[in-house]
Amino acid sequence: MLLPRSAAATVHDGHFELVEGAGVTGPPAITALVRELLPFPLAEGGSITFQIKPDPTLGAEGYHLAITPDGVTATAATEDGLRWAVQSLLQLVPDEAPRRLPCVEVTDRPAYPWRGSLLDVARWCHPMPFLYRYVDLLARHKLNTLHLHLTDDQGWRFEVREYPRLTEVGGFRRESPAGHAREERADGVPHGGFYTQRELSDLVAYAARRGVRIMPEIDLPGHTQAAIAAYPALGNNPSRQLEVRTSWGISTHILNLSDATLSFVLDVLDEVVEVFPFEYVHIGGDEVPTAEWRASPEALARVADLGLAEVGDVQGWWTGRLAEHLAARGRKVAVWDELVDRQAPPGATVFAWQAEHRVRAALDAGHPVVAAPQSHTYLDWAETVDDPSEPLAINGPLPLEKVYGYRPDDGVIGVQGQVWSEYLPTTDLVEWRAFPRLAALAELGWSGPGGDFGEFRQRLAGHLGRLDRLGVRYRPLS
Numbered sequence: 001m002l003l004p005r006s007a008a009a010t011v012h013d014g015h016f017e018l019v020e021g022a023g024v025t026g027p028p029a030i031t032a033l034v035r036e037l038l039p040f041p042l043a044e045g046g047s048i049t050f051q052i053k054p055d056p057t058l059g060a061e062g063y064h065l066a067i068t069p070d071g072v073t074a075t076a077a078t079e080d081g082l083r084w085a086v087q088s089l090l091q092l093v094p095d096e097a098p099r100r101l102p103c104v105e106v107t108d109r110p111a112y113p114w115r116g117s118l119l120d121v122a123r124w125c126h127p128m129p130f131l132y133r134y135v136d137l138l139a140r141h142k143l144n145t146l147h148l149h150l151t152d153d154q155g156w157r158f159e160v161r162e163y164p165r166l167t168e169v170g171g172f173r174r175e176s177p178a179g180h181a182r183e184e185r186a187d188g189v190p191h192g193g194f195y196t197q198r199e200l201s202d203l204v205a206y207a208a209r210r211g212v213r214i215m216p217e218i219d220l221p222g223h224t225q226a227a228i229a230a231y232p233a234l235g236n237n238p239s240r241q242l243e244v245r246t247s248w249g250i251s252t253h254i255l256n257l258s259d260a261t262l263s264f265v266l267d268v269l270d271e272v273v274e275v276f277p278f279e280y281v282h283i284g285g286d287e288v289p290t291a292e293w294r295a296s297p298e299a300l301a302r303v304a305d306l307g308l309a310e311v312g313d314v315q316g317w318w319t320g321r322l323a324e325h326l327a328a329r330g331r332k333v334a335v336w337d338e339l340v341d342r343q344a345p346p347g348a349t350v351f352a353w354q355a356e357h358r359v360r361a362a363l364d365a366g367h368p369v370v371a372a373p374q375s376h377t378y379l380d381w382a383e384t385v386d387d388p389s390e391p392l393a394i395n396g397p398l399p400l401e402k403v404y405g406y407r408p409d410d411g412v413i414g415v416q417g418q419v420w421s422e423y424l425p426t427t428d429l430v431e432w433r434a435f436p437r438l439a440a441l442a443e444l445g446w447s448g449p450g451g452d453f454g455e456f457r458q459r460l461a462g463h464l465g466r467l468d469r470l471g472v473r474y475r476p477l478s
Ligand code: TNX
Pocket: 286, 287, 336, 353, 378, 380, 394, 420, 421, 422
């Protein structure tokens, strides 16, 4: 049946036969979505009805879906709720005629408001059509957020009109690490690409029609070697021409703490918020080695001026400037959990990734928290480490059952599955790593922790048939 599992479902006798040309009514955005997703045409009016109806028990995303021999009725308090009803309905429609839908009554609402997946398009610039497909797959799993990791040491993918070199130079690297060798030999093959603002706006609109919000990440002030290669004045040694990084790992080159660099970054963020209407902007903050600041008189002067005890704390101050700027534009910031130890701006939403216990630490520091610990949610990790046919991965193992069994600390706003892409140069590999573990993560996010893994696995077997029909290159169950 449904995946993710619904909060409540009762199956009754009988069925409703959905025939080609059946009628659909409801808010235009919803009927348009149904038409887009069903593989055959529908008429106006008739047996499938979507309706907005205030119902405090359903929350912002819940819905009620009733299938009787006479038709289908879905109600929700919001269009988002109706969108998830559409996805549930879709899962119940057989692939081929006669399309007999079981009579059921479903009442459903998510356990967490934040159910996301990070996709890293900085290490490899995955083609725009794949981003559409990924969004569609998120929606089919009732995941409501795509966290798009747009910039890193190895590539800058977000077009900035004021600073074209960010993509013209920062979007391209001379060569890449040879993907199949741990010793990080280079492959000699250039790689690059970027997305225009127009392309990203169109993606945002497509995602919105499916109830998926896109949170951009501009990773700052570390993971910025590509930006510094484009504009050396951003770095701590402006006379040095760096190249876009050609190996994985963390660059020691980070942004300097000058007023000019700060204002450059604020200009970039102004363009980011024009393209991405979602109220959150992720401004990174992970893995910032401070050696360059420690060696920079300018940075040390800044630390002294602010009266900070630790050089690292200046990252919190700097991030706070970005947060203020974004707040003035109606946006909230999201950051990685390193900031919890470096004076994170109050109110910043923390993505706890380093370890499971960092979720607790971030909550205790008073932040809204999305649970994204690498131990349970890093889908770029290998599922097993003892199978020689397993493609190279950055780490592992992270089996399906461990994702499914993750129990986030009470109080988090949600969960997120990360698909970093160092070792995922092709979209086939992205799908192979992401699925079916993202389905497990989606059920955790929607249905809540504590599900029965054996029962989930049985439902998943049926769900894989759906993924087959969509041509998803998932990793077969082992
Ligand atoms: C850590 S998670 C990183 C990423 C890597 C990832 C690989 C995080 C905030 N930083 O830069 O891609 O590990 O698993």
